[in-house]
Structures are given as C-alpha cells and as structure tokens.
Amino acid sequence: MPVAFISNSDCGRHDTGWGHPEHVGRLRAIPRALRDHPELFHALLHVEGRHATIDELALAHDSGYVDRVRVVAEVGGGHLDPDTVASSGSWAAATAAVGCVLDAVDMAVDGRATRSFCAVRPPGHHALRARAMGFCLFGSVAVAAHYARARHGLERVLIVDWDVHHGNGTQALVERERDIHFVSMHQWPWYPGTGAAEDRGPNRTIWNVPMPAGLPAQRYVTAFIAAVDAATADWTPDLVLVSAGYDSLAGDPLGGFTLELSDVDRMTREMTARADSWCGGLLVAVLEGGYVPERLGQACVVTMEGLGARD
Numbered sequence: 023m024p025v026a027f028i029s030n031s032d033c034g035r036h037d038t039g040w041g042h043p044e045h046v047g048r049l050r051a052i053p054r055a056l057r058d059h060p061e062l063f064h065a066l067l068h069v070e071g072r073h074a075t076i077d078e079l080a081l082a083h084d085s086g087y088v089d090r091v092r093v094v095a096e097v098g099g100g101h102l103d104p105d106t107v108a109s110s111g112s113w114a115a116a117t118a119a120v121g122c123v124l125d126a127v128d129m130a131v132d133g134r135a136t137r138s139f140c141a142v143r144p145p146g147h148h149a150l151r152a153r154a155m156g157f158c159l160f161g162s163v164a165v166a167a168h169y170a171r172a173r174h175g176l177e178r179v180l181i182v183d184w185d186v187h188h189g190n191g192t193q194a195l196v197e198r199e200r201d202i203h204f205v206s207m208h209q210w211p212w213y214p215g216t217g218a219a220e221d222r223g224p225n226r227t228i229w230n231v232p233m234p235a236g237l238p239a240q241r242y243v244t245a246f247i248a249a250v251d252a253a254t255a256d257w258t259p260d261l262v263l264v265s266a267g268y269d270s271l272a273g274d275p276l277g278g279f280t281l282e283l284s285d286v287d288r289m290t291r292e293m294t295a296r297a298d299s300w301c302g303g304l305l306v307a308v309l310e311g312g313y314v315p316e317r318l319g320q321a322c323v324v325t326m327e328g329l330g331a332r333d
C-alpha cells in the first residue's frame with residue numbers, strides 16, 4: 023500500500039510578503055529534499071489535492087468568517103490578524119490546504135492510501151472558529167476530523183500535534199466533541215500562551231503537554247508518546263491525524279525545542295505502529311510550522327519514510 027504525497031500548486035499562491043517566515047519556499051523545499059531520495063519519490067503516490075468547499079469549511083468555522091476570508095482575497099488581500107496576511111491567492115491556497123487533507127481522509131477510508139502526507143500551506147492549527155491567527159486561516163486538521171465523522175461515519179478521531187506551538191485553534195475547534203481526542207506538545211511559556219496541562223477542555227478530551235525550551239530531545243519524545251498513550255488508554259481511534267510542525271526541530275527561529283531528524287523518525291514510527299494496532303493504520307500527517315526550509319524538507323522526507331514503514 024503506497025503512502026500518498028498530497029499537495030496542490032495553489033498552496034504556493036498564499037503570498038505573505040517579503041521577509042515573512044511562512045513563505046512558499048517552505049513547500050518548495052520538500053520536492054527538493056525528495057530528489058535526494060529517488061526510491062522514496064517513486065514509491066509515493068503523488069496526488070494533486072482538491073479545494074475544500076464552503077460547506078466543508080463550515081464543519082468547523084463560522085460561515086461569516088469563511089466569507090470574509092474569501093472577500094479579503096478577492097479585493098487583493100489584507101491583514102486578517104497582526105501576523106496573518108491574505109493575498110489575492112490566499113483563498114485558493116487556504117481552501118486547497120484543507121482540501122488536500124480531506125482528500126487524504128477519503129483515500130484512507132476508501133483504501134487508496136492508508137497513510138498520507140499533506141504538504142500544504144497556509145498552516146492551520148492556530149485558526150479559530152471565526153478568526154485567523156498565527157499564520158493560519160482555516161483549521162485543516164480540525165475540519166478533517168469533523169469531516170471524517172460527518173462524511174464517512176468514523177466515530178473516534180485522534181489528533182496529535184508536535185509543532186512547537188500550542189494547537190490552540192485545533193483545540194478550540196474540536197474540544198466540544200467527546201469523540202475527538204487532541205494531544206498537543208508545545209513550548210511553554212511561548213506563543214500563543216495557551217495550552218496549560220490543566221486545560222483539559224470541557225470534556226477532558228484534551229491532553230496538553232507544555233514543555234520548557236532547551237531540554238534533551240529524548241525528553242520531548244518521551245513526553246509526547248506518554249500523552250498519546252494517556253489519550254488512548256481506554257479509547258481506540260478510528261483515524262489518526264498528525265499536525266506535523268517542524269519548528270520543534272533544533273535551530274528553528276520560532277522555537278526552542280531540540281528535536282533532530284532521528285526524533286521525527288521515532289515519533290512518526292511510534293504513531294504509525296499505534297495506528298496499525300488501532301485502526302488498520304489509517305493516518306494522515308499534515309504540515310504545520312517549520313521555518314528553516316531545508317530542515318523542513320528533510321523532516322518531511324523522514325516522516326514519509328516512517329509512514330511507509332511496516333514492522
């Protein structure tokens with residue numbers, strides 16, 4: 023069974039302006055890194071993802087907000103939040119970012135690709151129900167979790183987030199749903215300032231793992247896996263979604279974690295093995311942050327290799 027590599031060229035049309043860390047070069051680094059791994063490149067199922075519809079975005083977002091993003095892009099762009107801009111191409115980019123993840127869910131469920139990696143931007147895990155935030159317009163992973171339940175009748179969805187920042191948007195968009203569990207490991211204190219361990223959400227379905235910067239990498243991996251196991255102790259997911267942010271790697275300008283590629287490999291393989299035992303391996307990994315393009319490209323390659331691994 024191949025691993026799908028899903029993207030859409032429209033993701034490059036979200037123009038954040040000169041000097042912004044979340045730029046199209048992040049995505050371009052991924053095929054560049056793949057060129058050094060021809061065997062993996064040829065083994066992947068390359069898919070051009072679709073655009074999410076307005077109704078699909080409304081599974082997690084306020085429809086007035088969805089319309090506002092569309093209109094801001096239509097008039098040529100503007101600021102949606104102090105650090106989140108939209109350009110004329112941002113509607114196409116943001117709907118493609120979500121659509122790629124929805125395609126990945128479809129392909130997992132219908133058996134075309136049990137596992138996928140979605141190389142998308144803008145990222146999604148800070149986007150709130152009615153507000154853009156932290157470079158994010160729509161909560162791709164959160165929309166996909168609701169979509170998997172509504173469209174495919176999957177009952178339980180696990181979301182794990184190893185981006186260095188708290189997935190506050192994802193939490194806000196899923197915490198009312200008892201059968202979506204969310205695990206976020208993130209630097210603390212750090213942007214966006216949420217994600218305390220005591221914040222378990224209204225239904226205690228949230229596992230926040232705040233961690234100081236600069237620890238030995240193993241500490242992060244161990245804490246992350248422990249939280250995943252706590253979140254699934256007496257609850258077995260039907261689908262696993264991974265918010266794969268690579269700003270948790272050592273040297274990222276927007277984070278102080280110390281992960282190396284070997285740690286990304288370990289976390290990917292731990293999640294892959296668990297998905298195999300829980301739900302026939304159904305797992306969709308989605309790019310979030312990561313602001314050193316070359317490192318990001320290498321980390322995506324390591325993740326895709328790990329997704330293809332079989333014990």
Ligand SMILES: [Zn+2]
Pocket residue numbers: 185186187267269310311312
């Ligand atoms: Zn981040």
